[in-house]
Amino acid sequence: MSLEPRAGQTPSILKKSTWIDFGIRLTAVILALVFTSLILVIAKAQPLEAYKSILQGAFGTTIKFTSVIASWVPLVIATSGLLFTFTAGLWNIGMEGQIVMGAVFTVGAFRIFDETGLDPSLVIFLAFLAGAAGGIFWALLPGLMKIYGGVNEIFGGLGLNFVAKTAAIWLIFGPWKRPGVASGSGTEWIDIPFRLPYIPGTNLSLTILIIAIIVAVFTAIMLKGTHFGLRLKAIGKNDKAAYILGIPTTRYFLLAFGLCGLFAGIAGAILVTSKQYSLIPDAGFGYGFLGLLVAMLVNYHPIWSAVIAFFFAALSIGNTELQYMGLNSYFAGVLQGFLVLFVVLVDGVRKRLVTKL
C-alpha cells in the first residue's frame, strides 16, 4: 500500500478515463443504431435503405452538406452556451426563449437602422450586438430570480420561454405586422444587403461558420483551461464548499447565465440574418432544446459537443430526404430518442461498475 505521488501519473489516468468514456459513448451509438434498425424491420422498412438515404440526404450534394453545416452552427453555439450553465450546475431550460429574444432584438435593430443609410455591415454588426443583448437580458432574468427570489431556474426558464414566444407572436401580429396582412409566417423580410451572403454554390454563410468555430473554441478553452472554468465546475459540484473556498458563487452563477445568454442571442441573430430573414413565431427553431440534449449526451464535454452536434444536424437535414423517398419521417426522432436512452443507460451501467471496481 505504499503510494508515492508521481508526476507522470496524472496524464495517464486522464487519458485512460477519456478512452473509457469514448468507448462507452460509442457503445451507446451502436446500440441506438441496432435498435432503430430493429424498429424499422418491425415496421417493414429497409434499415439499410433508410440509413443510406439519410447519408445521401445529408451529404449527397454540396448544397446538402453545407445545409448540414449551416444547421450545425446555431446548434453548436447553443450547446456551447449551455455548457457554461451546466458546468455551474444550472439547468438553463430557458435557452429556447433566450434564442427567441435574440432574434427579436436583432429584428428590432434592423427595423431601427433600416432607413438610416448606415453601411450595411455596420448595421449587421449592430444587429448582432442587439441580439446578444436580448439573449443576455433574457438569461439573466432566471438567474436573478433564482438568486434573489429563490425561484428554481427550471421553472423560471419554462415561464420565460413561454413569455418570449408570446412576445414574438404579439410583435408579429401587432406592432411589427406586415403592411396589409398580419400573418403567422412572420414579419417583413429584412433588406437584401442585411442578409449574410452564402458562399457561392452553397447554403452556408462563411461569417456564421467562423463565429461558430470561435464560440466552440472559446468555450473549450474557457472550460478546460482557465480558473474561470474550474471555479464554475467547483460551484456546479458543491456550491457551499466552493463559497467557503473563496469563490463568489453569486457572481459566477450570473456570469454563467450571462455567457449562455450571449451565445443564445448570437444564435438568434444568426438565424435571422442567414436563415429566416424575419421574425417568426418559432424563432428558435428548437435549437435551444436540441442543445440541451446534446450537452447532456456529451456529459458537458466541449469537444464532443461539437461532434455530436454535427451528428444531430446531419440527422435532421438527412431526415428531410426520407420524406421524399416515402420512408417514415419520424426516423430521426426515433434514432435521437434511442441515442439519449442508451447514453443514459450505458452511463448508469458504468457508474455501477465503477463503484464495484
Next chain:
Amino acid sequence: MKISFQHINKWFGKVHANNDINFTIPSGTIQGILGENGAGKSTLMKVLTGFYQADSGEIFLDDKAVTISSPEDAVMMGIGMLHQDPLDFPPMKVIDNFLLGTRGGLFPNRKQVEKDITRLSQEFDFQINPDSFVETLTVGERQQLEILRLLWLGVKVLILDEPTTGISANQKEKLFATLLKLASQGLTVIFVSHKLEEVEQLCSRVAVFRQGQLVGEVMPPYDTDQFVYMMFGKSVEVADKSTFRSEVPYIKLENISLEDYRLRLRDINLEINCGEVIGLAGMEGSGQRLFLRMLTGLMRPVGGSILYGGHNFTGRTYPVFQKAGVAYLPAARLEEGLIPGMTLTEHFILSEEHHELFVNQKSAIDLTEDRIREFYIKGTPASQIEQLSGGNQQRALLALLRNKLRLILMEHPTRGLDIESAIWIWSKMKERCKDCTSIVFTSSDLDEIIQYSDRILVFFGGLVSKPIDADTTTVDELGQLIGGKGW
C-alpha cells in the same frame, strides 16, 4: 453471527488497500478495529457490506461462504453498517425513513411500525419520536435512529465506522451501553475507531491494521503503548503544552447576540489575542457553531459589534472576512469543505488566489505534490477527494488552508485523524500561532481542548461561560459545566 475473512485482497489502482486479510470474529463479541489513516479499515468494512467487491478472497458467515454484492444484499444477510460520513438524510419523518427500507407490501402497516420504533427506542433508552423530522435530529440522534432501523431490519452484525465524533458524552455512554447489550444478546459488533481508550473500554478483542495489512490481534488486558507501537511502528508522544499567546488583542467582540431558529446567545464580550488558541466546549448544538460562523461572517449577529484589528467588521460578509485573513474549516467536510468529484490538484488551485486567466497545470501539480508530502496525504495529485480515506480527507482540508492567516476557525479539526496525525497537525497549527495567527476551535474531546487551548469557553443551552484558563481547569470541571451544573 460469526464472520470469517479469508485472504481478502482489494486494490485501488496501485494502492493495495487490503492485503491478504485473514481473521475471524466470533459471534456475540465487540470487535475493535484500529489502524492509522488509510490503513484499509473502511475498505474492509465496505467489502463486508457489499459496497466494494474484493479482488480475491472469501467471506464466511457462520462458516458458509457468501457473496455479498450490494449493501441491500448485506442487510438481507444480516449485516448493517453505520458509515464514517453519514449518508444523506432526506427531509422526511423518522417513520418514513423506516418504511423506505422495507421490501414488503404496497401498503405498509404504519401503526405497527410506529409501535416497533417506540418499543425499540424504549428498550435502549433513546428518545426518538417516530413523527419528528430526521433533519431536526442531532448527529447523535441520527445515529441512534440508524441503529434502531438496522436492528428493526433484523441485522445480526452491526458495523460502526468512527461513530463517536460529533456526539455528546451522554450520547456516547448510551451508545456504548446499547452495544454491550446487543453483544450480550448475541449480536456481533464491529467498532472502528481512532480513540484508544474507547476501544479498550468497549471491545472484547481488537485487530490492528497497518498499510493494508492485519498486523495483529490483541485480547485484553490491553496495553495502550503496545497498540500505538503496532499501529505506527513506533511510540507516539504528546508534545508538551506550548503557548504563543501574546498580549496584543486582535479581535474584539462587544455585546454580540446571535440567533437561529433554535437558539439564542446574548451579550458575548470577548477579546482574542494574537497567537491565542481558544477552545469551545459544549454539547453539540449549544451554540458553538453559531459562534464560529459569526466570526467568519457566515452568520450575521443580531446585535453587537465585531472588531478585527481595530476595524469594524459587523455585518460584513464572508468574502470580506476571508480577504482579511480569516479561514473556516467546517465539520461536514464532504458537504461544506471539499468538493467530491474534483481532484486534489483542482482543490489546491481553487484554494489559492489567482488573478491570471489560465491555469498553470505544472505549477499546480508541483504545489499539490508539495502539500501531499508536507501533510502526508495518502493519494496522488489526480486522486478524487472522495477516494481518500476519511483521515486523509481531513488532512487535505487542513492542507488547503492558505499560508498567511490571521484567524483560523475550526470545527472538530482532528476528526477522523489517527493519534499520530492529530498530534502532528496540532504542532503545525501551533507553528502558525508563532506568527500571530489566532485559532478558535470546537471539539467533543475535552482532553484535546485542554491540551491545545489557552482559554476555553463553555457553551450550554444558549449560555456562554467567561473565558476559563486552560492551565488551571480540569476535564471534570468542564464536564460539569457542559452538563449544566455550576452556572
